[in-house]
Amino acid sequence: MDADTLFRKIREKRSFLCVGLDTDIRKIPPALRNEEDPVFAFNRRIIDATHEYAVAYKPNVAFYEENGAAGWRSLERTVAYLREKDPSLFVIADAKRGDIGNTSRMYARAFFERMDVDALTVAPYMGHDSVGPFLEYPGKWVILLALTSNPGAEDFQFFSDGKRHLYEEVLIKAARWGTPDNLMFVTGATRAEKLREIRRWVPGHFLLVPGVGVQGGSLEEVARYGMNDRCGLLVNSSRGIIYAGSGDDYEAAAAAGARELQQKMERLLREKGIV
Amino acid sequence: MDADTLFRKIREKRSFLCVGLDTDIRKIPPALRNEEDPVFAFNRRIIDATHEYAVAYKPNVAFYEENGAAGWRSLERTVAYLREKDPSLFVIADAKRGDIGNTSRMYARAFFERMDVDALTVAPYMGHDSVGPFLEYPGKWVILLALTSNPGAEDFQFFSDGKRHLYEEVLIKAARWGTPDNLMFVTGATRAEKLREIRRWVPGHFLLVPGVGVQGGSLEEVARYGMNDRCGLLVNSSRGIIYAGSGDDYEAAAAAGARELQQKMERLLREKGIV
Numbered sequence: 025m026d027a028d029t030l031f032r033k034i035r036e037k038r039s040f041l042c043v044g045l046d047t048d049i050r051k052i053p054p055a056l057r058n059e060e061d062p063v064f065a066f067n068r069r070i071i072d073a074t075h076e077y078a079v080a081y082k083p084n085v086a087f088y089e090e091n092g093a094a095g096w097r098s099l100e101r102t103v104a105y106l107r108e109k110d111p112s113l114f115v116i117a118d119a120k121r122g123d124i125g126n127t128s129r130m131y132a133r134a135f136f137e138r139m140d141v142d143a144l145t146v147a148p149y150m151g152h153d154s155v156g157p158f159l160e161y162p163g164k165w166v167i168l169l170a171l172t173s174n175p176g177a178e179d180f181q182f183f184s185d186g187k188r189h190l191y192e193e194v195l196i197k198a199a200r201w202g203t204p205d206n207l208m209f210v211t212g213a214t215r216a217e218k219l220r221e222i223r224r225w226v227p228g229h230f231l232l233v234p235g236v237g238v239q240g241g242s243l244e245e246v247a248r249y250g251m252n253d254r255c256g257l258l259v260n261s262s263r264g265i266i267y268a269g270s271g272d273d274y275e276a277a278a279a280a281g282a283r284e285l286q287q288k289m290e291r292l293l294r295e296k297g298i299v
Numbered sequence: 300m301d302a303d304t305l306f307r308k309i310r311e312k313r314s315f316l317c318v319g320l321d322t323d324i325r326k327i328p329p330a331l332r333n334e335e336d337p338v339f340a341f342n343r344r345i346i347d348a349t350h351e352y353a354v355a356y357k358p359n360v361a362f363y364e365e366n367g368a369a370g371w372r373s374l375e376r377t378v379a380y381l382r383e384k385d386p387s388l389f390v391i392a393d394a395k396r397g398d399i400g401n402t403s404r405m406y407a408r409a410f411f412e413r414m415d416v417d418a419l420t421v422a423p424y425m426g427h428d429s430v431g432p433f434l435e436y437p438g439k440w441v442i443l444l445a446l447t448s449n450p451g452a453e454d455f456q457f458f459s460d461g462k463r464h465l466y467e468e469v470l471i472k473a474a475r476w477g478t479p480d481n482l483m484f485v486t487g488a489t490r491a492e493k494l495r496e497i498r499r500w501v502p503g504h505f506l507l508v509p510g511v512g513v514q515g516g517s518l519e520e521v522a523r524y525g526m527n528d529r530c531g532l533l534v535n536s537s538r539g540i541i542y543a544g545s546g547d548d549y550e551a552a553a554a555a556g557a558r559e560l561q562q563k564m565e566r567l568l569r570e571k572g573i574v
Contacts, residue, residue, distance in 0.1 A: 046402070086398060086405035092413050093371040100367060120398050122422065123361060124449040124514075127321070130361035138367050147397065147422045149444055151451020169424055174399040176426020183468055184460055193458055239399075 025114060025142050025163055026205045027230065031254045033079050033112055038290040038299050040255050041282060042080035042116065042232065044262025045070065045102060046087050051267055053274050063091065063098040066274075068105055070266050073279040077286035080114040080258050081106050082232075103139050114258070115141045116167060116232070122147040122154040129157040136161045143167050145210060145232075148194045152201055159202050166207050170194050171222065173212025173235030195225040204228045211250070213241020213259070219249035230256050236285075237264030243285070247292040255298055261285060300389060300417050300438055301480045302505065306529045308354050308387055313565040313574050315530050316557060317355035317391065317507065319537025320345065320377060321362050326542060328549050338366065338373040341549075343380055345541050348554040352561035355389040355533050356381055357507075378414050389533070390416045391442060391507070397422040397429040404432040411436045418442050420485060420507075423469045427476055434477050441482050445469050446497065448487025448510030470500040479503040486525070488516020488534070494524035505531050511560075512539030518560070522567040530573055536560060 034040050045067055052062045059065035071081065088099035099117075106115050121131040121144060135144045136158070143165035146155055158166045171181055171191040181191040188196070195209060211222055213235035222231070231250055235241040236259055243259060250257055261281070269277030293299045309315050320342055327341045334340035346356065363374035374392075381390050396406040396419060410419045411433070418440035421430055433441045446456055446466040456466040463471070470484060486497055488510035497506070506525055510516040511534055518534060525532055536556070544552030568574045 048405075084398075084402055084405075086396070086402045086409065089371075089409040090405045090413065092375060092409070093368045095409075096364075096368040096371045118398075120396065120422070120425075121361070123359075123393075123395050124447070124451075127359055127361045130323075130359075130365045134361065134364040134367070134370075138365065147395070147424050149422050149424045149455060150395075150447050150449060151454030151456070153449050153451040155451075172399070172425050174425060174428050176399075176428040176430075179426030179472055180424060180465065180468065181426070183458065183465055185458060186461060190455065190458055190465065193455065197454055 027254070030079070030114055030230070034255045035299055037077070037079055038293055039077055039079055039286040040257050040259055040289055041078045041285050042082050042258045042260040043070070043074050043078045043265055043282060044118070044234070044260045045081060045083040045266065046262040047266065048087055049091060053272060055272055061098050061101065063088070063095065064101045067102045069275050070278050071106060071109055073275040074265060074282040075109055075113065077282040080116060082116040082118045082260055084262070085117055085119040100139060103141055107140070114143065116143040116145065117141045118145045120145050120147050120169065122150050124150065125153040125157060128154050132157045132161065136164045143208070145169065148198060155198065155201055159206055164206065166202060167232050168194065168198050168207065168209050170209040171211045171215055171218055173214040173239050173241065177212065192225060195222060199226055199229065204230070208232050210234065213246050214239055216241060216245035216249055219246065223250065223252065227252060228256070230258060232258045232260065234260045237261045243288055244292070251292065251296055253296070253298070255293065259289070302529070305354070305389055305505070309530045310574055312352070312354055313568055314352055314354055314561040315532050315534055315564055316353045316560050317357050317533045317535040318345070318349050318353045318540055318557060319393070319509070319535045320356060320358040320541065321537040322541065323362055324366060328547060330547055336373050336376065338363070338370065339376045342377045344550050345553050346381060346384055348550040349540060349557040350384055350388065352557040355391060357391040357393045357535055359537070360392055360394040375414060378416055382415070389418065391418040391420065392416045393420045395420050395422050395444065397425050399425065400428040400432060403429050407432045407436065411439045418483070420444065423473060430473065430476055434481055439481065441477060442507050443469065443473050443482065443484050445484040446486045446490055446493055448489040448514050448516065452487065467500060470497065474501055474504065479505070483507050485509065488521050489514055491516060491520035491524055494521065498525065498527065502527060503531070505533060507533045507535065509535045512536045518563055519567070526567065526571055528571070528573070530568065534564070
């Protein structure tokens with residue numbers, strides 16, 4: 025998928041919502057616990073309940089790996105189901121991979137060939153040859169960590185050479201490795217005011233923004249500082265949608281949570297003149 | 300396992316060799332390709348052939364993920380076999396994980412509870428709360444990326460605030476998060492001369508050193524600049540051992556490759572007065 029296609033989808037759905045599938049097997053409603061694959065059974069129902077409000081889904085790979093080979097199977101099934109449900113959904117494996125070239129190539133095969141997701145989150149620490157192998161796949165995307173939403177972002181991402189912070193150095197250097205058609209950046213909603221500066225470095229790239237909701241980020245601020253004239257944002261919500269309900273109401277609650285965000289997003293897209 | 304136990308094992312075996320199990324299914328000898336799980340079948344024979352010369356094994360998780368759920372199963376079997384073969388082997392999952400706290404917790408469960416490896420390689424970019432959950436497991440280790448062996452290490456690891464480079468900032472800050480009993484650092488052999496400076500920051504910590512062999516690093520230089528009086532080194536060789544043979548001689552060739560490194564290591568340990 026290229027950036028044009030993603031933008032078209034955002035306009036059609038009046039939404040730039042990414043639903044994070046951080047599915048914790050301990051939190052699955054009792055009614056699904058006896059299913060053969062409870063994690064997949066839950067994801068399927070969440071996808072059914074929310075897909076008309078979302079343009080993207082982001083399974084968080086850690087939550088699947090925790091269940092070993094069976095968890096990996098749940099992840100593969102979830103991705104296949106997303107493809108079947110609506111081939112135009114943008115599917116992100118949130119895996120934060122990155123290693124020396126020959127190893128990143130293996131991760132690229134795992135996620136872009138075997139699993140066929142559209143995008144993979146990648147950590148920048150090991151530099152260009154750890155990112156390059158992922159950029160060789162036409163139509164596939166790297167979503168590179170720049171400024172993350174967690175407290176530990178302060179430790180190294182703000183390390184500065186006097187002119188700029190490390191996260192800015194990552195934006196500037198990496199923007200040369202890819203294009204706005206195959207490279208996005210992770211920029212956390214908990215530091216929305218930084219999005220204004222980030223837009224100076226990467227005016228045209230999409231940004232994947234986690235941290236709205238449970239982590240405390242504000243959607244309005246993210247849009248104010250980060251939206252460009254082709255939207256340029258995918259805003260993720262995980263726990264606020266998939267665990268919106270506490271019992272058997274989980275499907276209706278997830279749908280309501282996703283719809284509420286979609287409606288806010290539609291308003292923000294209108295204010296910007298995009299829809 | 301604590302640092303004392305690992306040091307005792309190094310003295311007993313006169314070796315600080317870590318064998319990297321970067322097992323590529325395309326490179327498995329024809330004789331094993333019809334086995335039910337060729338990757339595990341190969342690993343088992345490599346472990347049998349090399350275990351008396353090595354103190355540690357390091358499966359590279361990317362090479363297993365490439366085969367999806369089946370690959371994850373091969374990885375689980377490999378770790379279980381290492382445990383069965385010799386419970387004193389130090390088993391490292393080379394996965395380079397790291398995410399916000401609640402997600403790192405899931406990775407910790409995957410690798411330290413379900414799979415029960417001794418150590419996990421972790422990327423530092425997201426800071427303390429991405430590393431902390433792994434340090435909460437008694438007897439388990441984080442091996443944090445500091446200075447890696449690949450060309451891309453130049454991109455961000457040498458970013459400097461005028462006083463120190465980013466990789467030094469990582470060493471200094473992270474050394475406060477853990478202890479020499481639960482924290483090591485990855486420092487690549489291709490920059491062995493940097494080990495002298497690194498030892499100023501972390502004199503007592505173990506260093507995991509990849510890049511000897513195919514990547515061009517020198518074992519002698521690594522020992523000269525990086526060895527401390529409790530050895531403090533695990534030196535990894537992957538392709539130089541597991542693909543030392545090109546056909547049905549792979550077991551003998553792997554054993555010979557591992558023995559040759561062990562003998563060099565024994566000499567270096569003697570020169571240092573450790574054995």
